[in-house]
Amino acid sequence: MKTDVRALWKKAKTYWKEAPQGRYMPFREIAAVSLGGMGVKFITNTVVTMIVSTGNVLIGNTIGIPPMHVYFLYLAGVLANIPLTTLRARIIDYSHLKKGKYRPFVFLTAIPTALLGIGFVLLPYDRMRLVWKCASVLLFNIGFQFFYYFLYDSNENLVNVLSPNTYERSDVYSVKSIVDSLAPSITNIIVPLIARAVTGENVIYDMRVYRAVYPPILVLGVLLSVFIYCGTEEKIVQPKHHRIRVSFFDTLRMVVKNKYFWIISLASCLGFLEASFFNILGWMYNYQDVCSAGQFALITTIYGNAALWAMVFTPLLVRRVGKKNLLVWSNVMNIFFIALMFPVVRRAPKVSMIWIFLVCMFVNHVVTQITVTITPSINGDIRDYQQYISGERVDGIFAVVGLIGSVWNLATGSVLPAIYDKAGLNAETAAALGYDSGNIYDVLYNEQYFRSICGVLIVASVIGATLNVVPYFFYDLTETKQEGMIAVLKVRAMLEDYAHGDLSQETLAEGMELIEAAEKHAGKQSEPLPDRRRDKAEYKRVRAHNRELAIAEMVRGELCYFDLPQTQPLFERAERIVQAGALGFPAQMDTDLQAVKAMPKGTPQEKEYRKKWLEIARSEQATRRNLSACSTRKTARMKRLRRHTR
């Protein structure tokens, strides 16, 4: 143990300023990201309580805005978020700041977010009329929609641009999650203590408490976020002088073609029912009186602790089984553990019900948190894939396409209340059972109804979790493929930098080493994996060898692209079009869409080749359409001009 600690200390000292071999982030940078991330979490966790949502306690209970008004404010906030997300995406992808894509914005948006948060809690709501309360909450929320989400996105995506190594990203996300989760833990400890000191009672939802707690937390958050600005450096693999030359809508079109983005988005959209069982634990305590207050506090603490284990073990599991398998297995286990809850709520005796349920919830939370922990890293891989297929590095635009998800959430938001209603959680049942307080949740006091409603919710969750896992089976972006893509991007960056006469020694060395490795492995065959249990060392060697071969093959594919027989027609067509010039090229556009559609698509190569020709045929078709629209507009303009002259 002592030796381990000493070795770790030595390692930390060695790699404090210099990153380890094959890595991009020295330990100092990881510390800066984690501490700065904790600062950002202080701000975001505080401000999120001020963002309008239908069940918001601060806005509803403390400020005193009625639920229907809150709902309209929520709708206004969601609508305002659409143009603001587009604006944020434009700023991220098109500003070309020297300091980086996300890094400067973490600090720049932390200040206004914190100022808005302080302003929000300091307003004298008790002396305001309802209309002014609503107006101020709405205005503050429009500010939050821009600055808060900018800060949140920048912090979430920062690691993706700090290292192109997918394993390193998973490791850093894990460390960062553990450190920055301290922020809500600290806040949760402080708030009840200060609330007691300020109000003299155990009341948290009091404006005086918010005024005493939030401003210092927000200032501390801003101060900590400076670590990110001062201690990090973005390392996107792209040519030095490369500037995005594609219009905003064209980048949108590019992202729409990214299949991995759709797989991940589809999974989260289809799984909207998965969270149906979340309220059951609270209901057991509240309506069935299955444990004491102290026991319930212990239960929630144990449940919250599950996330920590997921954060600790995710990097190891990613190395062992890979992200795709981890996604599939964690989601399959998720289904299993949710299904296990069904007999617990239907049959288990009341005395032990909550404890058995806690075991299921705990294991389920560990496996779901694995997915949550690797999702940012997967998003990083998806962005690399986008750069690999399109040649343009875009990050912000993903949030715009992701808006479809928020529209879907709005649409599916009514499904859960409908399930509640169908399961018997409605006014009629409450009246039939003799509860006439007007609160439909009183139905849950009845044990028979409680068990039946919870059973329905668990079945809904199982359906949601099953739908959620299906898209992951189609996710085939392995770690090796990601490494191959990064290698190709490095070679491309070297060639482009050389063409611009600005090639650095490091870029040259990195690119040429990859090319030499690719040539060294030419003609070699991958070996079958031996049994891991029999010979661990041999298993590791073969796995590393196969990985190197796969990366080398991707680099060779890039270098020999123009030697392939199927590339020749593409090249010849390109030569013809360029020779015809910018004005004469339409005469050379002769690709027949129907003929292209009839091309064979049996093998992956044929599929790839057909896809390329399809893109060409469609772009030619669009150009023909554009040109004819231009000439129609020109004729109409001429006609108008002639009429005017007459």
Added chain:
Amino acid sequence: MKDRQQAAALRAKKQRIARQLKKTTKAHTMYTRAARPYLDAQKLLQRKERLEKLDELRKLYAAAE
């Protein structure tokens, strides 16, 4: 008085430039959309040209080593 006139002139100039910029950006977008096959073909040829310089890079790398 002079400062105010100068400020107004500058504002007018700023507006003129913004209008011009908007017009040029629009024209550029229209061009890139209309000439997409031509630009893509250019990109492909450029890629080939760059790959042809690999031997020069090999020599450069050998010299640096």
